[in-house]
Structures are given as structure tokens and as C-alpha cells.
Amino acid sequence: xxxxxxxxxxxYYFHSVGCAFCKQIDPIIEKLNSNGYDIFKLDLSETxxxxxxxxxxxxxxxxxxxxxxxxxxxxxxxxxxxxESMIESWAKGEEIPKPLSPAPPLPQNFxxxxxxxxxxxAYEKWKDENNHIPNLHTxxxxxxxxxxQWEARKNQQQSLDGRVxxxxxxxDRLMNHLGVK
Numbered sequence: 001x002x003x004x005x006x007x008x009x010x011x012y013y014f015h016s017v018g019c020a021f022c023k024q025i026d027p028i029i030e031k032l033n034s035n036g037y038d039i040f041k042l043d044l045s046e047t048x049x050x051x052x053x054x055x056x057x058x059x060x061x062x063x064x065x066x067x068x069x070x071x072x073x074x075x076x077x078x079x080x081x082x083x084e085s086m087i088e089s090w091a092k093g094e095e096i097p098k099p100l101s102p103a104p105p106l107p108q109n110f111x112x113x114x115x116x117x118x119x120x121x122a123y124e125k126w127k128d129e130n131n132h133i134p135n136l137h138t139x140x141x142x143x144x145x146x147x148x149q150w151e152a153r154k155n156q157q158q159s160l161d162g163r164v165x166x167x168x169x170x171x172d173r174l175m176n177h178l179g180v181k
Contacts, residue, residue, distance in 0.1 A: 009038035010073035010074075011038065011039040011040065011090075012039070012040050012042055012056070012068075012070050013025070013029050013039050013067065013068075014044055014053045014070070015042070015067050016065075016066040019066045021066070021082075022066055025069075028083075028084045044066060056070055065079075071090070074093075076093070078090050078096055083134070098133075100130055101126065101130075104123050106142075107143075110147040110150045119139065124139055127139075
């Protein structure tokens with residue numbers, strides 16, 4: 001285990017509010033820090049952190065949202081979802097396995113079984129090509145997680161549409177009552 005007590009840490013963890021993968025990574029970072037690692041947690045809602053984030057991404061040509069774990073001494077980074085063993089390997093300075101190609105895009109409509117099956121087939125091929133990466137989720141796990149999020153957003157939109165319709169009706173009645181046309 002590498003402890004960095006004499007000099008400032010070069011391990012940065014950029015996270016943001018509402019980031020699902022950040023919520024999964026937060027306890028891992030806390031555990032590693034309690035075990036002697038020194039990983040700076042930097043919230044992107046703070047202006048200074050956002051500026052540093054953009055500067056580091058530009059310096060190392062990193063295309064990533066959050067979470068982003070980066071060793072600023074050499075640019076080695078993890079972008080997005082990661083498990084504890086990957087993060088600990090990164091913190092030790094070890095090589096992190098990278099995918100050979102981008103993962104296939106998610107379905108646009110989770111009610112469309114054809115799109116879901118097409119994604120599953122493409123993802124399983126991608127997963128087989130990237131078997132050097134440990135602990136990749138199954139297509140079913142990914143579909144389940146994103147379908148749940150998609151349905152929640154759809155329900156929020158329907159609820160919002162209903163409220164807007166109700167407000168429009170009330171405004172129409174008020175305008176009729178006031179004689180406004």
C-alpha cells in the first residue's frame with residue numbers, strides 16, 4: 001500500500017451531485033482513504049474544483065464526465081464506473097485495463113423489445129471482446145438499471161404534463177371569469 005504522508009497527493013477524485021456512479025464510488029474512496037491512501041475528493045459544484053477539472057482534462061486530453069479519478073502526476077485515470085479493485089490498482093499506480101472500443105449505446109426506448117435485444121447482442125459481443133476487464137456487468141443488469149431510471153423519468157414527465165394541463169384549465173377558467181379572450 002502506498003502512503004503519501006510527506007508530499008501532497010496526486011490522486012484526485014472529481015464527483016458531482018446526482019451522479020449515480022459517484023454514489024457507488026464514494027464509499028470506496030472513503031475506505032481507501034481510511035486505509036492510508038490520500039485521494040482528494042473534489043466536488044464539481046465548487047467553482048475552483050470545476051476549473052481544475054477542466055484544466056486537468058485538457059492537459060491529459062481526457063474525455064470524461066463524472067466520476068473521474070486521475071493521478072495528476074502522470075494522467076492515468078478512470079472514467080465512469082469502477083469497482084474497488086480497479087480503484088485500488090489505480091491508487092497504487094498500476095495499469096488499469098481499458099476497453100478496446102466504446103460500449104454500445106443504450107436503447108432509446110426501453111419499451112421497444114427490438115431495441116433492447118439489439119443492445120443485449122451488441123453488449124455481449126463488446127463484453128466478450130473486453131474480457132480483460134474484471135467485473136463487467138451483464139446486459140441484463142444494465143438494462144434493468146437504466147430501464148428503472150427511464151421509467152422514473154417517464155413517470156415524472158407524465159406527472160408534470162398532468163400538472164401543466166391542470167394549470168392551463170384553471171387559467172382558461174380564470175380568463176373566462178375575467179372576460180379575457
